[in-house]
Amino acid sequence: MMSERQQLAYIAAKAADARVNVELEAEGMTLNIGPQHPATHGTLRIICRVDGEQIIWADPAPGYMHRGYEKLTEVRTYPQINTLVNRIDWLGSFANEVPFILAGEKLMGIEAPPRAQWIRTVMFELSRIANLSLFLGDMGVQLGAVTPVFLAFRDREYVLNQIEAATGQRFHPNYDRIGGLKEDLPKGWIDETKAAMVKLRHFCDQMEDLVMGNVIFQARTRGIGVIPRDVGLSYGVSGANIRASGVDWDLRRDQESPMAWKHADWKVWTHPDGDSFARYWVRLQEVRESTKIVEQLLSGLPAGSVMAKVPRIIKVPEGEAWVSTENPLGEMGYYVVSRGETGPYRVKIRSASFNNVSIASWLLKGTLIPDVITILASLYFILGDIDR
């Protein structure tokens, strides 16, 4: 006669067997990629149903990092929101402040002086370089090439040093203010930044040889994760992802904006393929282009003050404004509703990665598990951007 413990153990073993049998008979195995996973840039969970190594369906479940930004903005003043907003896309963080500040300036009817606009553009492009140079190394490491990412981190330090020299902070600079900038650039910054841009172009050449030219990298990314033009636009995919599908659209060039992009001579890069390799290629060219923009703008920086005349306590008059810019991750915009107080009534944050990742459920059907990693790496999202 079995004791009660033995009986329970017997039943548990039978139940475990039954579970395994059910799973083996059912169509595929449910695999959770994340939320803790080296491949997702943060806590993104993708629930996949897998048959062998092929995905039957995939469902991204974001929200593990939801910080409630839109609710928080309702109780903060505009300068306080500036600090908050830095932390949405934390790799290119100055770029998050800019559309918000521009929306505030639009509602108040203030224009920042030209020197401030030019420096803002320079810092915006520096944050783009900082963000995308990490991507160039990171996509290598997602595919298994462990060396380029160290070179990426090493060369990114030059850009972060420059951002720290100007603003005091490597990440989250909190440098932009409604009406201009916090303070002017330190002495010698312009020459150092130009030297850093030369180093970054050299880094781009290295990445082109080391990663893009690698035959295994090409075999793993060409033809993987193709986003057709109309599907991408319907999902709202923006930035380098949609430019890699052949859409010639860049908000820096195509939108009237007080920032200084029209004063530099630069090119918008597109690629017709729309696969993961195209997305890597477009971003590599964008980094190069950004270095050129920074150099040109720094050569022609106008003199003057960096802050317009704004009252000490900022009260924004009533109205609604929408401003979006071409952030490193895609199109980021803020819809600010103001009621004439020191803080907004409602801010809708349109973050690029939210739409970029929503295409994942369509894109991942029928791919293999290693390709999931490649596709996610090439879509390049930041969790703070998805979850706000």
Place this chain on the structure above:
Amino acid sequence: MNLIVASVPYWGQTIFRVLGVLLAVLIPAGTIVYVFLFKMMSFMQSRLGPMEAGPYGSMQLLAEVGKFLQKEDLMPNGADRRIFAMAPIIVVTSTFLVYVAIPFGPDAVFGDYPMGIFLVLAVSSVSVLGILMAGWASANKYSLLGGLRAAGQLIAYELPMVLAVVGVVIQAGTLNLQGIVVAQNTGEIFGWGGIGNPYILTQFVALFIFLIAAQAELSQAPFDMPVAESELVAGYMTEYSGIRFLLFFIGEFASAGAFAAIAATLFLGGWGVPWVDWGNLPDWMNIAGPLILFAKVLIIAFFIFWLRFSYPRFREDQLQQFAWKVLIPLSLANIAVTAILKVAF
């Protein structure tokens, strides 16, 4: 040496042999881990690597061993206990068994088998079983995926390895590893005996195939799908910690040393150098032999690890395509050409 060996009783000899195998396995493994994994990888990635433990971080390996030894022995809840425990032991055992057949000197060989290379190839595939067991018994879907990938990959790359070795065997005329070493060092290239006849010159295709297949057998990048760090965390090894993980770790690097030693024996001339009197080998050759072999092992291990740090990884189906559609036809062609040329010359 024979006198020393003869005067020690049998149980003493056994102890010597066991200690010898342990040394033979651990010293190359340790050196390879330190020189290539810690230092060479770091320098290639423009960083310094471990510097704290000992001068230039040389004691880092001892520190790591000590760390692993004092960790808690975890076992996942749903794991199959016995198989979970057995898996690392099987992997390490198969590596040790490979070292038994490798000749380190004219007399310094643990077992001089007439079919040495055949034994080595057969025994090295036992580790596949251990990996499969680890993947299944971990009760973790990621480990299972890693284990299945490993099984497919390792079995696929056994064939090119074996076929590559056949070319060497045809040229040497023997399966005995000691005989292959002697054949290389006493051979002549068109009548000139200056550097012997290391088979790397004539069998360069076979060496190329052998090294690629060895890279796959070791689950090193670009063939590290089973241990794909950015996908499966550590593949079949994910749930292992402490001493069990240490066994896997030692097994991995000892295997690297073992395959490098096999490659050195088959293609570079093993423990010998051609300019010694091969009719009457001096006794100090038994001391110098292991050192020469060790130097050759380091050269080959350099290439193995250099490839590991530079390339991204293949996808599983691309990996299999490469093995079946490229490497096997190439090795078959190599055998055919070798056989024809052996008859012709």
Place this chain on the structure above:
Amino acid sequence: MGSHLVPTDDLWVRVRTDAWAPAHEVLRDQLQMEYFCFLSAIDWKPSPFGKGEDDPTEPPVERDMTIRAGVAGGDTRFQVFSRVYSVLRHVGITVKADVDDESLSIATIANLYRGANWHERECHEMFGLNFEGHGDLRNLYLPGDFEGYPLRKDFPLLARIVKPWPGIVDVEPMPGEDPVDAEGAGPEGTGEAS
């Protein structure tokens, strides 16, 4: 039903509730606005908590609770608004529509713009609005058993309720300080949170 145009800058159009989906169809097919930017909602009823900066020791403040809508007008408490854009002509338009106060429901545009799927799910869980025809309105960010709709104005920001805004009231005296001196330090105080 209403529109608001800022020349060379932006355009808002408000449509009837039942014209929400057809309007998007027109925009997509005839005006080639293929790019879906975002979709969200606004709750126009002011928050009874203000900014959460009230002094809890004082009697509650009387607030003006009338519903005033923003640009392009509005009649109901909730409004949905979306933005679509044409990448060829570089023109975008913001479309607004009232949501019926009783049913709190409006048609879905997820079959027209695929990206609206996630945006409507987020709206549903944050505001409690129903999107007819969506079919899969699960929670996107919030855990499955979350009660309440966070972005509505009457849902309090819990951090400010649980702990009073430190600038108004010093709840605890600083170490070594006399409790009498510590009372009533206003927002222009030393700025040290207690």
